[in-house]
Amino acid sequence: MKPRILIVYTGGTIGMIEDQATKALRPFDFSHLMDNVPKIKMLDYVIDNIQFDPPIDSSDMSPAHWQDIVRAIADNYDSYDGFVVLHGTDTMAYTASALSFMLDGLEKPVIITGSQLPIGEVRTDGEENLITALQIAAERDTDGRPMVQEVAILFEDYLWRGNRASKRSADNFNAFRSSNYPELARIGLGIHYNRESLHRDHGHGSGMRAHYTLDTNVIAIDVFPGITETALRHMLATPGIKGIVLRTYGTGNAPTAAWFTEAIAEAVRRGIVIANVTQCADGGVHPGRYLAGDILSNTGVISGADITFEAALTKMMFLFGLGLSPEAVRRRMVHTIAGEMSV
Secondary structure: OOOEEEEEEOOOHHHEEEOOOOOOEEEOOHHHHHHHOHHHHHHOOEEEEEEOOOOOOHHHOOHHHHHHHHHHHHHOHHHOOEEEEEOOOOOHHHHHHHHHHHEEOOOOOEEEEOOOOOOOOOOOOHHHHHHHHHHHHHOEOOOOOEOOOOEEEEEOOEEEEHHHOEEOOOOOOOOEEOOOOOOOEEEOOOEEEOOOOOOOOOOOOOOOEEOOOOOOOEEEEEOOOOOOHHHHHHHHOOOOOOEEEEEEEOOOEOOOOHHHHHHHHHHHHOOOEEEEEEOOOOOOOOOOOOHHHHHHHHOOOEEOOOOOHHHHHHHHHHHHHOOOOHHHHHHHHOOOOOOOOOO
């Protein structure tokens, strides 16, 4: 049987094509996909699409839009072999992370891709990214099950676990990178899968369960030289805040000044969940390595280990969205849910 793939088009650069009359870029009509990207006919797949109306710039992506994507996948889950989400690059890592938590027990591929140049340009990465994403979404393992059974980002030469990747370049075609987890596949003359890195439930899954509720009472605070007590306390006192992703130096270090430590400790005592995530692209938080990190850990701040900032933020939204207590969120934050961290 022909693979059945559903494309969910949210917007972004990949969905732009030049209007022949005005020469201006306009949103691509994916109902005419085969006419505009004729190579797709060679795949011999059954391809349907759902489009955001209107398509959005990924800078406007919100948790409400994540709910729309999840609903599109959940409502059509049994009818398709795989899903391709077309998305702008700026917030793609946030969306990939959020979907990895919201699509609980996922056993089919959800491949998120986009492009740095519009699909209507002569020299574009959009066409190749789209075709490769469709191929990966249709790929089967030797046991007949989907090769990829998770949310992944496909960009140029690599397939990354979605909640492990971050955008690293505004100019290069290889715009995404995962420093703390190996690629799921490398794309060259063929698609070479790194089977040891692919998620597998070994046939014990209980089916996909979609979650829609996210709690956005979460903020991020960056530590930087010169941060003041007034500014820190003001952010920690944000009305209604439940969780904070604290982005620190190196292996999880922060100022050791008494005012800084006490302000953080007071917030923890008020029931705010604070997760320590490194500002570095590689590595993770190791609280006991330096005194500065050890002091912060002793205030009750939890370690984010090697989780990305995007995954930490969306994971906290997801956990509070489940209606969990602060203590339950603290416990769940340090354990992996969808392969987002090494523990």
